[in-house]
Amino acid sequence: MHAAAREREVTLLDYGAGNVRSVRNAIKKLGWTIKDVECAADIANADKLIFPGVGAFGQAMTILEQRGYTQALKDYIQADRPFFGICLGLQLLFEGSEENGGCQGMGLIPGAVTHFDVTKGLPVPHIGWNDLLQKHPSTLLSQVGDRRVYFVHSYHATPTPQNSEWVLATSEYGGEFVAAVRRGNVYATQFHPEKSGAAGLDVLRGFLEPEATAALPAPAADGNGRPRGLAKRVIACLDVRANDSGDLVVTKGDQYDVRETGSTGEVRNLGMPVELAGRYFDEGADEVTFLNITGFRDFPLGDLPMLEVLRQASEGVFVPLTVGGGIREFTDSSGKHYSALQVAAEYFRSGADKVSIGSDAVYAVEAYLAGGGAKDGSTAIEQISRVYGAQAVVISIDPRRVYVAAPEDTPHHTVKTSKPGPKGEQYCWWQCTVKGGREGRDVDAVQLAKAVEDLGAGEILLNCIDNDGVGQGFDIELTDAVSAAVTIPVIASSGAGAPEHFSEVFHKTRAAAALAAGIFHRREVPISAVKAHLNSSGIPARTA
Template identity: 65%
Template structure:
């Protein structure tokens, strides 16, 4: 029996779907006894260390899990499933881990790095093993803010290391107990192969090499985080009630009176996965977004997509507290939870984030624990929360003419103005607020967001390239990953972006939907220019 230890946090649907896609059946751990009767046990984890360990204890799983691990029985931990094997974590001081592996899990230094470490990185194998055979030449998807450090006390456990500012442990194994920091269920074909090997019992380890230097011929070069190319799908119902992918120019999705129809959401997303997209984002812009939990078609899209697509999925639209037509109140956390359980890995918060930031500044620059950002990050981790920013340029004659963060621009205004600030908008860009982009992103970072998606109303659909001035401002203002969006019209625009601004990812929609620019052409251009990508 292959058993899944689901402690109730994060997206485990993708793990289930990956295992099903490989032809294996799966049983859920429902009681402590189920752990001890499992023939193979998988412990996936998305979220924070403390809540995960607390939940294991509340369910009575900790004791049987320790017994199972001490017996050296077949086990695969994923992400928190790896970190839980250590003695504790700086993420949750005073909360004990399982203590199987010596060491304390630490936080990456965000003074020099964007944190979380998010995206596709490589492995540097330390020992020969069947589980990760040939994996040294592949990239896998990581998303975490905390890491386990290799040292003399845990050297006999370390199977692979990865570099992000410093080396960290990306895989461990002793006997048949193994764990990985990356997400194999989100790492495409390479990740599915790791899962297949574990499920098939192909986990033989070169025990003679334990605690020694890497075997001769193993990978020794530093690993590198790849730049991500993300395909975005704006999804809404058209005038006939069909759920379609659409795209607007300056956010207008109608063409000759009809909603522009560029394809079916799941079919188009699957095409992008097959073409090499590193992530896929769904933005729910339907009329249902005020009542997202009633929007069963969108939840169905997520469920169907996660059955076929094994890279990260982000969903945006309606991530806020709301009251439905029957007077039933739902929290933002409840809405996000339903999306996670339906297959999303991250949720994207747009207009609601602007209102949250305004309240943050009105309180003097601190949160009160009630916002959607704080609630979701506290349970699922910072990496689960993306802030989608929709700014537009407001031109002024001089910095003194505005109280907002201004830049001197190389794109003068309509009357020759040489300065501008970037105004945040809500309601799909239809309403401007007295809040600039730096005020927004810095507030959201402090509240617990893990990533910023920077759109541009001025560049949307223009094909003129990304707004580099806007992106430089945001990149300099936060220490979390940044995704650039809006304006791409050719592969060279992606090269120019990554050469000018140290953002982690670039997102596009219309040029991919209309096949004007294939994803493969973008990656080929980047590779030819020496930019690190996932092939």
């Protein structure tokens, strides 16, 4: 290779777990080329090495050992050569982890990686945009300022006197945890710079081009007076469907009816998925969710247009991408069987950070409940969570209200409602549905949420068929009931029509995020207006 080209080359250790496409895209956006690690010698010969660890601790260590990378990595780092670990790439540097029943790490940094304490009342995984408390000046973090960065993890390292020489920055979530480490030319972050927007690109630039990055003093701890801590996320959702011509378009409807009224009856077209995703990234969305609501779904891995949407979107959208629709096992027309894990892996490789499971989660929970809560590892939730971590699995719940005169009239979880039923009923429960809301099942939303948490899901996307497209606010009673029943984060969805609806759901429930679609598509409410309103209401929100 020509010397000039080699100067702009970084070596990437991609061991095949999770979405590394976004890291690749971020590196390329900064004008660098990538050489992939194919053998241990590639690690030894690297000028700069990036290790984006994704997934579960035990799985990662097993793969590194099998490929003969562990000792090469340790030798490289101990020689103080330019190294940047991301997320699990930070955790693996420690002595070990509680994850997967207890695993040994590389032992380069004193301390163990432990699970967040769920008894403190905070949702786990820790998902979202949080502040950094920088302990020392560094070129890596010098351009971040007081901007938040994106975390998604259930396990964390704790700063101690024994590892203090390594700790570059910490963050707060039920206590202080290690957010970034540095010793010499070796860096690692618990947060994902490739998913942290412009701030994250500045972090990557600080590693790749330290000579061009000034080491500025750390920002003031007061965050310039804004609400600090983990921000409440504002998520833009794109319902994607094939129209009658076979093109994927972003659509939206009331109570899941996405066809225009009148003589044409065509699928409502609100824009093209990649273009809208890019617009929402520019406007400050904290995450972008693609829900593929196309009905056929008989061959998910043949859904090349949706995979291409992810690939193209991830080239310019540097916040988390979630995709839902068809994440399940299936057998193709030739009789070849594909597991849900294989299907999810293709979406991760195409640019998704998380996958959303809908109807199949309901069927899995029905079997789980019928078996007395026994788990055999066969469900899509368990398979994907085991390999990619709970944070990669979102469960999309589509419930509708069912009214009853008294709690004893149903075995399901009820609440006394402020919205009486058609016959004056004072109580209701929420029936889970499948097939895009067309079929109800004998499972309630609270039941389902508890069960999927036990099966290994890391987040819940809580829709509400009754409120969808109405614009009168989220179903507070539903969101409160579900978010109070689980320890994993809950995303409120369906019904947003004004910035005040976002602050209401955050003030009155434990929701970690709120999602909207139509009001953003039609530019009725700017994302920036929602963020400004939240911060003025004392609710932390990312604004840059």
